[in-house]
Amino acid sequence: MKVSIIALLTAAIVMSVFAQTTRPMPTQIRAVTVYSDRAQITRTGRMTIPAGAQTVAIAGLPAALDDRSVKVSGEAAGAKITDVRVETMYLDTIPDERVTALQHKLDDLKHQQMTVRYRVSSLQKESQFLQEIKPQPSAGTSDARAPKYTVDDWQRSLSFISSNMQRVMTSILEGEEEIQTLQKKIDAAQKQLTDLSSRLQRVTKTLLVDVDVQRGGELHLSASYVVFNARWYPQYDVRALREAGSVQLEYRGAVQQSTGEDWTNVDLSLSTARPDVGGVKPDLATWFVNEAQPVVVQPFMRNTAGGARSLMKKTEDAAVQSAPTPEAEASPALEPMEESEAEVETGMTSVVYAIPAKSNVPSDNVAHKVGITIEKLSAEFSYLAAPKLSPFVYLKGTVRNTTDYPLLPGVMNVFSDREFIAQSAMKLVAPGETFDAYFGIDQGVTIERKLINRSTEYTGTFTKNTKVTYDFRYTVENKKKTDVTIGVQDQLPVSQNERIVVELLEPKDLARDAQGTVTFTYTLKPSEKRTWEFRFSLEYPRDMKVTGIE
DSSP states (O other): OHHHHHHHHHHHHHHHHHHHHEEEOOEEEEEEEEOSSOEEEEEEEEEEEOSEEEEEEEEEEETTEEEEEEEEEEEESSEEEEEEEEEEEEOSSOOOHHHHHHHHHHHHHHHHHHHHHHHHHHHHHHHHHHHHOOOOOOTTOSOTTSOOOOHHHHHHHHHHHHHHHHHHHHHHHHHHHHHHHHHHHHHHHHHHHHHHHHHSOSEEEEEEEEEEESSOEEEEEEEEEEESSEEEEEEEEEEEEGGGTEEEEEEEEEEEEOSSSOEEEEEEEEEOOOTTTOSSOOOOOOOOOOOOOOOOOOOHHHHHHHHHHHHHHHHHHHHHHHSOOHHHHSOOOOOBTTOOOOOOOOOSSOOEEEOSSOEEEOSSSOOEEEEEEEEEEEEEEEEEEOTTTOSSOEEEEEEEOOSSSOBOSEEEEEEETTEEEEEEEEOOBOTTOEEEEEEEEOTTEEEEEEEEEEEEEEEOSSSOEEEEEEEEEEEEEEOSSSOEEEEEEEEOOOOSSTTSEEEEEESTTOOBOTTOEEEEEEEEOTTOEEEEEEEEEEEEETTOOOSSOO
């Protein structure tokens, strides 16, 4: 019994000492570097601390924190870090101001709706009372004391009932509309509260830093860690500046995170590095080739024990290979307080975009755009047309990336001056490479494709063939005040049978690709019109049924 009491007293003393020597440190997020699938957070804090060995606690960190990524550095007058560890905390409630504010807003909306419901209910009772009013005339009654109604009395009564009924019904309709409007607001607030509550963390982590302070005074700590549920992706606005022979590229980053903590007034950087891929090239395994052996099916029961032993042996071997080494399980190495963490810099294989202004990115899983840069890139403009499919001429810009950084894959919004044209995809474009951007139709250049003739003739004396000839005429006109270069695309049929012969008749030297596509390229001066013909034929045996002929 005495031993039990002594043990309890000892535990109480130890817990008391631990509670006294663990000091919470308030911190703020100062810098965030966002990657394609995670983010690196840097928190800083300061406090006055006495001499002696003690623990500094940085609480309220997100559950998405990667414990292995934690790094701590600091400054103090004679102190050093002796240990860093992360503990997981489980919360019964969610201490978040946004939840409280939304709950108050929801309660207020419900109170307003209930007040309107009471008002409508009262108006409905008033309407029922007005409907029950039935004035009775005294004509023909034997009671001399009964009131005698004249025509004016009737009119006044009907006017009273009508005007009040109209007022009541109008107020009831307005009240019901107000109830519906409030219900929409209630539904929206409830959805917002549900979404927010699902994102907020009931599990948090606390960073515990053991320090040995030789001289009491002010302590500065900087802690960095990696969190998941965060990403960024590029977005581009490309505007054509045809007179200048260039395009304006507005490069933005869309940052999205649901880490459980808001990034408020932080130094934001966007990195093109890919930590998810890793930095080590995978090794090629030996590629064995051997003669296939016949499969021998053994009775199940005869191999069960051996198979179980083999499976247990493989499991044990895998466990031994995957078991962490003592070095991996050991605590992080001691770091002198005088040293600080190196800042993220642009490397040889990645680029870091440091956003110049302070940024705010709440933990709402909504994309928040930040500007990266605005560049003017050289471009060559030309026109393309496929009149077989569309009667319009399209403006194309071949844009060269003259920056020192790559353009990552992302969404590209294309504008012609101030007019939005279309949305397309930006491919990965390295410095010096080009990409295509289409800026819609230009009615200053017109094109017409017309079928002049389609003839069918039968050839051959002994071998009877059918020959179908197509003759198209093209007309292109430049109505602009500058020279234009236009590429006009059409196609020849592609034969999939050696007895079906496709022959290009005019122009004979026109090149075609494997899909049968041909391109006519011309440069037209202002007000110039050009006309040309495109003829080809198909010849095949008369008794053959051919598909695909127009």
